[in-house]
Amino acid sequence: MQSGVFHTTYGKDMALQQSSWQKWRLGLVLAALLIFPFVADNSQLYLANTIAIAAIGAIGLNILVGFTGQISLGQGAFLGVGAYASALFTGRLFELFGGTGGTPFLVSILLAALFTALVGTLFGLPSLRLKGLYLAIATLAAQQIIIWIITHTPKLTGGESFSLRPTLLFGLNMNQNGDFRFYWLLIPIAILVTLAATNLFRTRVGRSFVAVRDRDIAAEVMGINLFRTKLLAFAVSSFFVGLAGALLAHYRLVISPDRFEIGTSISFLAMIIIGGMGSIAGSIYGAAFITLLPALIESLGRQVSNIYPNIDTMLPYIQQGAFGLVIILFLIFEPEGLAKVWHNIKNYFNLWPFSY
Amino acid sequence: MAQLSVDDITLRFGGVTAIANVSLTIEPGQIYAIIGPNGAGKTSLLNCISGVYKPQHGRLVFEGQDMASLRPYDIARLGIARAFQNIALFRGMTVLDNLLVGRHIHMRSGVLSGMAFWGRARREEIEHREIVEDIIDFLEIEAIRKQTVGSLAYGLRKRVEVGRALAMAPKLLLLDEPMAGMNAEEKEDMARFIIDINQERGITCILIEHDMSVVMDLSDQVAVLDFGRKLAEGTPDEVKANPEVIKAYLGEELAIEHVE
Incomplete structure (x- = not known):
């Protein structure tokens, strides 16, 4: 019997999937993702797509907050920047100048993500001087400023709400049977983002982010330029958040400023707290958890509505209460989040049945 | 040249x-010890050398280069x-990653790659x-x-702290109380590492240490600081015999007795 995983080269030791069991597990997950859209109904696909977008955004936020230790309350606004930027690039920007064209969908989400990275870097400038709570307040200012700009430039952003043109990908209308078609776009992008972020944190730049989080003075004495590294973290983080925002805009086709308020920022923070700060996999678990929780409570509510007819009016409050309760419970019992829970379960079975 | x-x-x-008109000259290949009572300015001096503090007056020159305008990351x-001194490891990282951060200045890969x-x-x-595994072996x-790192015992953390600095492949290594709080056995190990670092790897060391027997055994030169001033400088034997130093360490009356 094999008693452990032993490597003979450093390359193998650095591999993400170390054992054949891990490779099998990855294969199973991928197979499940492939089969899922053919067995799920539209509302389930909608949830899966929402999770994929939220996961991309949560990974972005986790890079900044969990890995680099720079607290941000501006997540919602940065999602908004990505959403509006991509919406503008695909059409409205051209209409403003009397044109009818637009950049292709894939190009415009990339441009939107880059633009968000730029905006994020700009609002990351205070991180040179500010830490912790003070930085949080500075990013809160970013949140308010961006939303203010969006609501006060109706020519650009349509003010109250904004309708996008249908999303065309290689001539295919993605929004026709949108839940199904977008699934095939969002899941691969989410996988790519996951892979990219995981790789980032096993190479030089990712390590410098974590070093800045853990001991900034020591990091600086070791040759890491703090300011540049923090700004880079803001840029990389905002890039992914902007990407998530852009995808959200094209998936939903209607965007409005109230989707990107401070509440959104908080729920993304909840995702990374519940999923696990400083864990890429945790960001995905957290995104899934926070997306599924209200849906789960709603379906539970529907089932007990025969016995307790008033439940419908109370559902929103129950959902909010559960949201708060879950965060508190995680902070008390497992501050390292679902990623740690999963880690503990794996460790238990590693040693099972001789868990001593 | 110094x-x-x-x-x-x-x-x-x-x-x-914190530091008043201090001048020191460290030759290549030395183990240079800085001793002195608590609050004498030893760590502040190291902070000046690594660029964390900028002295209001005076110059620091490393291998012919004036360090006045350099930020800590340039000096690295x-x-x-x-x-x-007080262990500034990256707590959330593994030992391996901590040492790899030490390689930061020698690596080039960026975000995209x-x-x-x-x-x-x-x-x-x-x-x-x-390279890092080599240091881990050492x-x-x-x-x-x-x-x-957060899960390690104190003595081991100190060792990782030295390893991380060593991973930078420096020419000059600043060791701020590498043996503080260690038992005799751990101190012996650390002393052996410092000698090896100095002799086999040819790295100049500046050592702050309170354990006098260690200082006297290891170092080529010793400087004594007290209240930010340099009291004495010289070989361990010269410093041991210096009445000013005895006064600072043992107190006035004892010093007189000692001299008598």
């Missing part, structure tokens, strides 16, 4: 003078590494992993290489 010359530096925090690139983890970025990781911390 490797590092500290020329008449003065450092003040508001009204408090010059080849000055530091092991901190890192995310791809393909070709050069991957080769670079492996290449530097080999410091005998193989068993803990994949453990998170």
Whole structure:
């Protein structure tokens, strides 16, 4: 019997999937993702797509907050920047100048993500001087400023709400049977983002982010330029958040400023707290958890509505209460989040049945 | 030529003078010890050398280069590494990652190549992993290489702290009380490492240490600081015999008795 995983080269030791069991597990997950859209109904696909977008955004936020230790309350606004930027690039920007064209969908989400990275870097400038709570307040200012700009430039952003043109990908209308078609776009992008972020944190730049989080003075004495590294973290983080925002805009086709308020920022923070700060996999678990929780409570509510007819009016409050309760419970019992829970379960079975 | 010359530096925090007109000359290949009572300005001096503090007066020259305008991350690139007194490791990282951060200045991969983890970025990781493994072997911390630093015992953390500085492949290593709080056995190990670092790797060491027997055994030169001033400088034997030093360490009356 094999008693452990032993490597003979450093390359193998650095591999993400170390054992054949891990490779099998990855294969199973991928197979499940492939089969899922053919067995799920539209509302389930909608949830899966929402999770994929939220996961991309949560990974972005986790890079900044969990890995680099720079607290941000501006997540919602940065999602908004990505959403509006991509919406503008695909059409409205051209209409403003009397044109009818637009950049292709894939190009415009990339441009939107880059633009968000730029905006994020700009609002990351205070991180040179500010830490912790003070930085949080500075990013809160970013949140308010961006939303203010969006609501006060109706020519650009349509003010109250904004309708996008249908999303065309290689001539295919993605929004026709949108839940199904977008699934095939969002899941691969989410996988790519996951892979990219995981790789980032096993190479030089990712390590410098974590070093800045853990001991900034020591990091600086070791040759890491703090300011540049923090700004880079803001840029990389905002890039992914902007990407998530852009995808959200094209998936939903209607965007409005109230989707990107401070509440959104908080729920993304909840995702990374519940999923696990400083864990890429945790960001995905957290995104899934926070997306599924209200849906789960709603379906539970529907089932007990025969016995307790008033439940419908109370559902929103129950959902909010559960949201708060879950965060508190995680902070008390497992501050390292679902990623740690999963880690503990794996460790238990590693040693099972001789868990001593 | 001196490797590092500290020329008449003065450092003040508001009204408090932490270092007053201190000059030191560190030759290449030396183990240079700085001793003195608590609050004498030893750590402040190291902070000046690594660029964390900027002295209001005086000059620091490393291998012919004036360090006045250099930020700490520039100084790291010059080849000055530091092991901190109160352990400033990256708690959330593994031992391996901590040491790899030490390789930061020697690596080049950026965000995009890192995310791809393909070709050069991957080769670079492996290449530097080999260098780091060499240091892990040297410091005998193989068993803990994949453990998170936060979970390690104190003595081991001190060792990782030295390893991380060593990973930078410095020309000058600043060791701020590397043996504080260690038992005799751990001290012996650390002394052996310092001698090896100095002699086999040819790295100049500046050592702050309170354990006099260690200082006297290891160092080539000793400087004594007291209240920010330099009391004495010389070989261990010269310093031991210096009446000023005895006064600072043992007190006035005892000093008189000692001299008598």
